[in-house]
Amino acid sequence: SAIYRRGTLGQAPRVPTAPHELEGRARDAMSDRAWAYVAGGAGAGATMRANRAAFDRWQIVPRVLHGHTTRDLRTEVLGTPLSAPVMLAPIGAAELVAREADVAIARGSAAAGTPYIVSTQGCSPMEATARAMGEVPWWYQLYWSTDERLVDSLIGRAEAAGARALVVTLDTTMLGWRTADLDLGSLPFTQGMGIAQYTSDPRFMEIVRERVAAAGEAASPLAGTAGVEKVRAVAGGARTLLNQSRRHPGGVRDNLRSPVPRAAVETFLDIYSNPGLSWQHIETLRERTTLPVLLKGILHPDDAARAFEAGVDGVIVSNHGGRQVDRSIASLDALVAIRERVGREPVVLVDSGIRTGADVFVALALGADATLLGRPHVYGLALDGADGVRDVIDDVVAELDLTMGLTGAQSIADITRDAFLVPAPAP
Numbered sequence: 001s002a003i004y005r006r007g008t009l010g011q012a013p014r015v016p017t018a019p020h021e022l023e024g025r026a027r028d029a030m031s032d033r034a035w036a037y038v039a040g041g042a043g044a045g046a047t048m049r050a051n052r053a054a055f056d057r058w059q060i061v062p063r064v065l066h067g068h069t070t071r072d073l074r075t076e077v078l079g080t081p082l083s084a085p086v087m088l089a090p091i092g093a094a095e096l097v098a099r100e101a102d103v104a105i106a107r108g109s110a111a112a113g114t115p116y117i118v119s120t121q122g123c124s125p126m127e128a129t130a131r132a133m134g135e136v137p138w139w140y141q142l143y144w145s146t147d148e149r150l151v152d153s154l155i156g157r158a159e160a161a162g163a164r165a166l167v168v169t170l171d172t173t174m175l176g177w178r179t180a181d182l183d184l185g186s187l188p189f190t191q192g193m194g195i196a197q198y199t200s201d202p203r204f205m206e207i208v209r210e211r212v213a214a215a216g217e218a219a220s221p222l223a224g225t226a227g228v229e230k231v232r233a234v235a236g237g238a239r240t241l242l243n244q245s246r247r248h249p250g251g252v253r254d255n256l257r258s259p260v261p262r263a264a265v266e267t268f269l270d271i272y273s274n275p276g277l278s279w280q281h282i283e284t285l286r287e288r289t290t291l292p293v294l295l296k297g298i299l300h301p302d303d304a305a306r307a308f309e310a311g312v313d314g315v316i317v318s319n320h321g322g323r324q325v326d327r328s329i330a331s332l333d334a335l336v337a338i339r340e341r342v343g344r345e346p347v348v349l350v351d352s353g354i355r356t357g358a359d360v361f362v363a364l365a366l367g368a369d370a371t372l373l374g375r376p377h378v379y380g381l382a383l384d385g386a387d388g389v390r391d392v393i394d395d396v397v398a399e400l401d402l403t404m405g406l407t408g409a410q411s412i413a414d415i416t417r418d419a420f421l422v423p424a425p426a427p
């Protein structure tokens with residue numbers, strides 16, 4: 001409604017409401033590297049396109065003369081109240097787009113009353129991001145480290161800082177084949193972006209010191225294996241340490257002075273995610289946290305069923321915005337198959353390709369309990385900082401509200417496939 005009021009005064013919004021305009025304007029505002037990283041997908045981009053095409057296969061059938069004048073968009077997921085069924089997806093290394101990006105996103109998210117899922121690859125310590133959320137709930141997204149002590153430390157910090165749920169991302173045990181980044185020679189993580197959860201973690205610093213000490217005794221772990229790729233990786237890691245030591249004097253710098261800094265460099269490179277992650281790891285979680293646990297990056301109905309058998313509280317159907325396995329199934333199609341398998345009761349969220357309030361409506365009608373917005377809020381950040389993030393969320397929620405009003409859905413529970421959706425006719 002605020003946006004209509006400005007419109008009547010002839011004022012265009014600072015953040016465009018049309019998704020392609022938002023994207024285009026954000027591109028102009030971003031560096032080539034930031035654009036490649038944020039907008040880019042895996043491989044040839046087939047999954048990114050499939051995510052959008054899946055929405056085009058469904059059509060809403062509005063109902064008229066229902067006589068309702070008010071809507072209630074509120075809902076609740078695993079004890080977290082939502083003012084609308086929209087949350088912000090975790091985004092790592094967002095400092096490529098703006099300084100103090102996580103804190104700005106948190107401010108915008110909180111201003112919209114929307115929970116934010118804070119990334120392990122964040123660029124501020126989660127405690128600072130949590131403070132910027134104020135009273136609005138936030139969740140913590142975990143990348144499962146190769147070091148179990150770091151897993152416990154990150155979970156403990158999230159609990160202490162007030163996270164309301166733990167999201168374990170499973171689809172990025174290794175970074176996908178990110179062609180746009182590769183072609184620019186730009187891989188944010190190895191360039192010192194998105195490592196603030198680590199450098200602010202006392203346990204992590206302990207692990208670095210241990211490894212440096214161990215490497216000091218047994219010569220460099222690189223000995224004999226120093227192929228060209230390895231050397232490149234270490235050079236990238238060295239930049240990481242240098243950047244970080246400038247920002248946190250005394251922290252990483254101590255390690256740079258140590259006799260074998262290469263071990264410290266390697267720690268950054270191999271600690272972030274465990275490629276050998278298995279169901280056995282997930283089964284340990286019940287004893288490691290009191291928070292509700294969601295698994296993010298589930299696409300196969302068997303995996304969804306197994307997740308609930310393993311005692312997790314929810315799944316997030318996601319292909320990481322088409323950034324991991326190119327040619328993987330569209331997230332919305334996976335949602336339909338997974339709902340069919342697990343039934344109506346278990347908590348199932350979805351992301352990847354959601355751009356508008358109408359998209360949220362379709363996802364809910366196909367069985368999602370709530371949705372996550374990824375890239376759009378980063379574009380808002382690029383255009384207008386925290387206010388831009390808030391505006392992107394407000395616009396999506398405003399369109400959802402209108403869609404409900406114009407279809408006769410009074411509450412989120414009213415949005416069902418039977419009531420409003422038909423498959424689109426074949427082209």
Ligand code: FNR
Binds near residue numbers: 039119122319374378
């Ligand atoms: C992501 N995503 C992501 N996911 C996660 O669990 N941890 C992370 O650190 C990140 N980092 C990240 C960075 C950037 C730049 C993007 C675009 C995405 C995935 C994200 O949470 C979400 O699944 C997708 O962004 C959803 O797809 P859309 O909305 O971008 O199409």
